[in-house]
Amino acid sequence: xxxxxxxxxxxxxxxxxxxxxxxxxxxxYGRGLGIKNLGTFKELIEEHPLCAGCGLALAIRxxxxxLPAPEDTIIVGTTxxxxxxxxxxxxxxxxxxxxxxxxxxxxLKRALKLRYPDKNKDVVVMAGDGGxxxxxxxxxxxxWLRRENLTTIMLDNESYSNTGGQESGMSxxxxxLNMAPTGKKFPKIPMPEIAKDSGCAYVATVSVANARRLxxxxxxxxxxxxxxxxxxxxxxxxxxxxxxFSTSETLKRAKEREKIMEYISSEAEKLIKEANI
Amino acid sequence: MxxxxxxxxxxxxxxxxxxxxxxxxxEAVAEAVKRANVDIAIAYPITPQSEATHIVGDIYAEGxxxxxxxxxxxxxxxSAIAGARMGGARTFTATSGPGTLRAFEMFPLWAGARLPVxxxxxxxxxxxxxxxxxxxxxxxxxxxxxxLIFHAENPQEFxxxxxxxxxxxxxxxxxxxxxxxxxxxxxxxxxxxxEVTPEDEMLPPYDPSTxxxxxxxxxxxxIRQMRDPFVMKSNYISYNTHxxxxxxxxxxxxxxxxxxxxxxxxxxxVTNPDAEILxxxxxxxxxxxxxxxxxxxxxxxxxxxxxxxxxxxxxEDEVRELAENPRIIIxxxxxxxxxxxxxxxxxxxxxxxVRGHPRVFGGMTMPPEFIMEEIVNGRAR
Ligand SMILES: Cc1ncc(C[n+]2csc(CCOP(=O)(O)OP(=O)(O)O)c2C)c(N)n1
Ligand code: SF4
Ligand SMILES: [Mg+2]
Numbered sequence: 001x002x003x004x005x006x007x008x009x010x011x012x013x014x015x016x017x018x019x020x021x022x023x024x025x026x027x028x029y030g031r032g033l034g035i036k037n038l039g040t041f042k043e044l045i046e047e048h049p050l051c052a053g054c055g056l057a058l059a060i061r062x063x064x065x066x067l068p069a070p071e072d073t074i075i076v077g078t079t080x081x082x083x084x085x086x087x088x089x090x091x092x093x094x095x096x097x098x099x100x101x102x103x104x105x106x107x108l109k110r111a112l113k114l115r116y117p118d119k120n121k122d123v124v125v126m127a128g129d130g131g132x133x134x135x136x137x138x139x140x141x142x143x144w145l146r147r148e149n150l151t152t153i154m155l156d157n158e159s160y161s162n163t164g165g166q167e168s169g170m171s172x173x174x175x176x177l178n179m180a181p182t183g184k185k186f187p188k189i190p191m192p193e194i195a196k197d198s199g200c201a202y203v204a205t206v207s208v209a210n211a212r213r214l215x216x217x218x219x220x221x222x223x224x225x226x227x228x229x230x231x232x233x234x235x236x237x238x239x240x241x242x243x244x245f246s247t248s249e250t251l252k253r254a255k256e257r258e259k260i261m262e263y264i265s266s267e268a269e270k271l272i273k274e275a276n277i
Numbered sequence: 278m279x280x281x282x283x284x285x286x287x288x289x290x291x292x293x294x295x296x297x298x299x300x301x302x303x304e305a306v307a308e309a310v311k312r313a314n315v316d317i318a319i320a321y322p323i324t325p326q327s328e329a330t331h332i333v334g335d336i337y338a339e340g341x342x343x344x345x346x347x348x349x350x351x352x353x354x355x356s357a358i359a360g361a362r363m364g365g366a367r368t369f370t371a372t373s374g375p376g377t378l379r380a381f382e383m384f385p386l387w388a389g390a391r392l393p394v395x396x397x398x399x400x401x402x403x404x405x406x407x408x409x410x411x412x413x414x415x416x417x418x419x420x421x422x423x424x425l426i427f428h429a430e431n432p433q434e435f436x437x438x439x440x441x442x443x444x445x446x447x448x449x450x451x452x453x454x455x456x457x458x459x460x461x462x463x464x465x466x467x468x469x470x471x472e473v474t475p476e477d478e479m480l481p482p483y484d485p486s487t488x489x490x491x492x493x494x495x496x497x498x499x500i501r502q503m504r505d506p507f508v509m510k511s512n513y514i515s516y517n518t519h520x521x522x523x524x525x526x527x528x529x530x531x532x533x534x535x536x537x538x539x540x541x542x543x544x545x546x547v548t549n550p551d552a553e554i555l556x557x558x559x560x561x562x563x564x565x566x567x568x569x570x571x572x573x574x575x576x577x578x579x580x581x582x583x584x585x586x587x588x589x590x591x592x593e594d595e596v597r598e599l600a601e602n603p604r605i606i607i608x609x610x611x612x613x614x615x616x617x618x619x620x621x622x623x624x625x626x627x628x629x630x631v632r633g634h635p636r637v638f639g640g641m642t643m644p645p646e647f648i649m650e651e652i653v654n655g656r657a658r
Contacts, residue, residue: 006498020500074493076360090500092493094363096390097382100356103348107317107357110344111364112494114316115485121494139356142349 003030029071035215053247055237066215076105080128099135129170144198151225157239165242195232202231207258278340295472302464305432307332309439316366325461326399351376355383362392365485371397387454388423393446394454401461410640417616426588544592552581555603569648600625605655
């Protein structure tokens with residue numbers, strides 16, 4: 001997108017909603033902003049209807065603020081709590097079905113490569129743990145194995161939250177959840193390890209409580225996907241509604257169980273160094 | 278790769294010189310794809326379709342298509358096709374029977390997202406028991422997805438309709454998917470004379486700026502699509518939005534009629550419309566019905582044939598008119614459910630005159646004698 005494309009036609013200034021005017025006058029397009037600038041610009045995310053204290057909502061907010069090129073980024077989500085928020089983002093985003101986000105994103109990315117050979121168009125998959133690790137595992141893996149230039153970001157709340165807190169493959173062993181009435185019988189799916197083995201050039205895990213690091217990881221993941229190949233970022237986003245804790249405890253819980261991991265291929269290492277992120 | 282030039286679609290369909298080739302249906306559809314200026318083709322193996330997308334792969338290797346790959350399964354192929362379309366590319370893919378069912382959740386999505394996908398369906402039976410044989414039951418399931426459906430009788434129509442489908446589907450006031458269906462094996466693997474347009478002439482490229490919904494490329498300013506996502510709200514506005522959108526998809530199908538008339542031609546081809554007994558059929562059943570009609574007329578029986586080429590949007594007015602005169606309507610089909618007979622019955626007043634026979638399925642062929650038997654029985658009634 002051209003930097004000045006989001007403008008308001010003369011005479012329409014007073015009709016356009018205030019939030020849109022803010023976006024035009026003070027939005028993040030083409031400005032190379034990040035987490036450290038939060039509070040100084042109009043964010044891509046406006047109000048949203050997710051639960052109070054939702055870790056996932058905060059993760060989307062932080063991710064949106066960290067996109068290296070929001071003016072040329074398309075986000076592909078999938079059914080789940082993310083799809084309730086995504087339409088509020090001032091960025092092209094797609095909800096298609098539950099579990100097909102990666103394959104759809106692959107088709108989109110290939111189309112954009114053909115149509116804009118001289119431009120970066122970052123396609124970012126952002127979806128829930130159920131969407132990525134269970135129902136969408138096959139296309140997730142296959143886009144990695146095919147080395148598609150996609151960034152995959154898992155919003156890991158360790159359950160199917162949108163449908164009322166059922167066990168997912170990313171729930172912890174022993175967790176008692178809907179559809180796991182006697183506790184989950186197997187451990188969390190080792191997605192970071194699988195991502196590494198499947199050809200991701202950059203793999204990282206973090207929690208939503210670690211804003212700066214999360215922001216840096218988002219930038220790295222997208223840059224590497226753009227230039228080298230698939231990347232995977234797994235963000236732990238506790239869900240107060242289904243895990244039934246106080247909405248004020250989200251960040252505390254995120255911090256307590258946060259696992260920070262970063263795998264960077266040697267090729268990606270060079271790129272990240274050169275880009276200084 | 279040879280130098281090629283873009284030509285006007287109407288010229289290509291109606292006036293371009295034609296060269297005779299001896300092709301099976303799978304080769305004919307690939308010849309069409311070669312001339313369709315396709316950006317991306319995505320393939321997944323299934324009989325009897327595979328050969329068509331093998332050849333499409335060869336066409337890609339020669340440079341006539343810009344991107345091509347084998348996907349992980351049909352659901353994800355159809356998803357990638359959706360993504361490519363949302364990104365403004367022209368696409369091709371094809372599948373058959375079990376592949377169609379595996380992908381099914383995507384078809385209403387294509388229509389609802391207003392994606393002008395062209396997909397070839399080389400119909401075959403579905404399990405169980407395991408079968409790969411010709412049977413077009415899947416068309417009956419596709420009919421209510423919002424997708425438009427052409428049913429080609431032979432390799433020639435498969436060639437023509439595939440090219441025409443792109444131009445109809447991509448009209449801004451249509452912009453919904455079209456399934457170009459053929460009966461597997463009977464068309465895909467049968468060699469016939471096919472008259473093809475010059476190899477160095479191709480359709481104009483798809484112009485993404487004509488899309489009635491924004492292309493997802495961040496080249497137009499993003500808007501917050503909705504403040505309150507419909508799925509979250511139990512209120513009149515959210516219900517009405519979904520309801521009116523579904524109606525809009527159907528309306529787009531109705532609006533396609535004028536473009537189909539212009540580019541594809543007749544929805545129904547009729548021989549002897551005033552006959553006492555009218556055969557109504559589509560696909561290869563129409564070919565068999567034509568033989569039966571000729572045999573019956575040689576024996577002095579008053580029999581006509583209406584071949585329906587376009588299943589969606591269904592040519593209701595024409596069928597109602599056709600159904601007025603004959604005493605008996607016979608609908609031979611290559612599936613067990615009789616979706617065409619069901620459709621005709623539901624559209625006409627005197628549905629008692631419709632006989633949904635013969636029906637052959639599971640790979641059975643339909644000798645004209647089967648249809649003749651119905652004609653003789655019908656006359657005796
Ligand atoms: C094909 C299909 N199966 C099931 C569902 C029901 N469904 C909708 S959202 C959802 C849960 C999503 O869980 P997850 O991906 O972890 O996202 P979260 O809501 O936890 O963020 C499910 C099971 C659906 N919409 N489509
Ligand atoms: S259910 Fe959980 S993940 Fe979903 S919006 Fe509420 S807090 Fe967030
Ligand atoms: Mg979840």
